Amino acid sequence: MDSPQSSAPVAATPPPVSGLAAPSEVKGKVVDDIIAGWAAELEARAKSFAKHAAALAEWDRAILSNRKTLLQLETEVSKVVQAQEALERRLAMLDSHQRGIHEALSGMEHEAARLAREESALQDDATSLGDGSSALSKIVRILNNNLQSLALIDARTDEVHERLKEIKAAPKA
Numbered sequence: 001m002d003s004p005q006s007s008a009p010v011a012a013t014p015p016p017v018s019g020l021a022a023p024s025e026v027k028g029k030v031v032d033d034i035i036a037g038w039a040a041e042l043e044a045r046a047k048s049f050a051k052h053a054a055a056l057a058e059w060d061r062a063i064l065s066n067r068k069t070l071l072q073l074e075t076e077v078s079k080v081v082q083a084q085e086a087l088e089r090r091l092a093m094l095d096s097h098q099r100g101i102h103e104a105l106s107g108m109e110h111e112a113a114r115l116a117r118e119e120s121a122l123q124d125d126a127t128s129l130g131d132g133s134s135a136l137s138k139i140v141r142i143l144n145n146n147l148q149s150l151a152l153i154d155a156r157t158d159e160v161h162e163r164l165k166e167i168k169a170a171p172k173a
Contacts, residue, residue: 101160109154112154115147116151119147120147
């Protein structure tokens, strides 16, 4: 039988390790004090982290809001560019029409002036011949009517010119 003396005693604590020393921050402190210090440091760091996380969340919200605003502005700018291009096309078309009208009116004015000179010469010739000839009287009357018609055309041409100037000078909306 085994005697109680023959069994080896069980060690309750491990033998001290000679190469390891306690860090200076915990040396001479009670475990509760060490844990309390670590808990306080953890709480401070957690508050700092929460503060920084809240700031980052706010920045993120601002970035998202600004992104939305920028996208809206981009859409509006695109619409403005398209409207401007359409307006430029219309203005080019109006300018082309205006040049065509101007050329036509200039031609009409020159023709009216030429006809007025011819009529004036014919009228002078008719006046020098006198009123003796009935055929000549009819020609003079016809030419007078033509002169009045040409004067009316000339007046209308001037009115069209003035109206085109007004349209060109009107503010573009």
